[in-house]
Amino acid sequence: MLLCLFTQTIVASPPKKIKGKVVRIIDGDTFEVLVKKETFRIRLSAIDAPEKGQDYYQKSKQALSDLCFNKIVTVELLRKDRYQRWIGDVYSSKGEYINGWMIAGGHAWHYTEYSKSAPLAAAQATAKRNKLGLWKQGKPIAPWEFRSAKNKNRKKKAA
Numbered sequence: 001m002l003l004c005l006f007t008q009t010i011v012a013s014p015p016k017k018i019k020g021k022v023v024r025i026i027d028g029d030t031f032e033v034l035v036k037k038e039t040f041r042i043r044l045s046a047i048d049a050p051e052k053g054q055d056y057y058q059k060s061k062q063a064l065s066d067l068c069f070n071k072i073v074t075v076e077l078l079r080k081d082r083y084q085r086w087i088g089d090v091y092s093s094k095g096e097y098i099n100g101w102m103i104a105g106g107h108a109w110h111y112t113e114y115s116k117s118a119p120l121a122a123a124q125a126t127a128k129r130n131k132l133g134l135w136k137q138g139k140p141i142a143p144w145e146f147r148s149a150k151n152k153n154r155k156k157k158a159a
Contacts, residue, residue, distance in 0.1 A: 016077055017076050017077065018033065018040060018074070018075050019035065019072065019073070019074045020034050020040070020072065020075075021070065022071055022073055023039065025061055025065040025069055026061075027049055027051075027052065027057070027060070027064075028049025028050060028057070028060030028063065028064050028102065028108055029043060029044045029102070030042065031069075033075060040075070041084075041086065042087075043083075043085040043087050043088070044087075044088070044090055044099045044102065045089055045099060045114070046089075046099055046110060046111055046114060046115035046117055046120055047099050047102050047103055047108040047111055048109045048111040048144060049064070049102065049143065050134065050140075050146075051143050051146050051147060055134070055137060055141070056133070056137070056140065060107045060108060060134070063133070064098075067098055067101060068092065071092065073090050073093070074090070074091045075090050075091075076089040099120075104123040104124075105132060106127040106128075106130075106131075106132030106133020106134050106135045107134065109143065110124040113144070
């Protein structure tokens with residue numbers, strides 16, 4: 001019986017790397033990938049894209065779609081977040097680092113609360129300096145600030 005439970009745990013746990021077809025784009029930092037007959041929701045690690053209702057949301061979502069929708073990607077699974085999405089580093093079939101591409105194109109922020117990557121910080125600085133993507137706006141509001149303000153407004157309305 002114990003061996004059976006242990007075996008089920010191993011089978012239920014996905015491998016550290018998965019390869020599959022992107023079948024749905026949720027927003028600029030989240031998508032679903034189909035591996036065999038199982039769908040995994042993936043949140044790109046180290047980045048934070050504009051939230052729904054925020055400037056540049058649709059363009060960020062479209063940028064991720066243009067890059068990987070209906071295409072084969074490899075995801076290095078890191079961990080699950082509180083919403084049970086897999087956090088991962090995502091690579092195109094050509095080996096391009098999609099997380100970094102989103103930052104370099106100005107389609108998302110380097111999420112420094114969770115990443116201290118010097119190359120990603122440099123990619124964001126270059127995108128900002130060249131006014132790429134969301135940096136064309138001058139001083140765009142970071143998604144974590146947008147969420148914080150939204151949560152404060154909810155609490156005020158509830159009080």
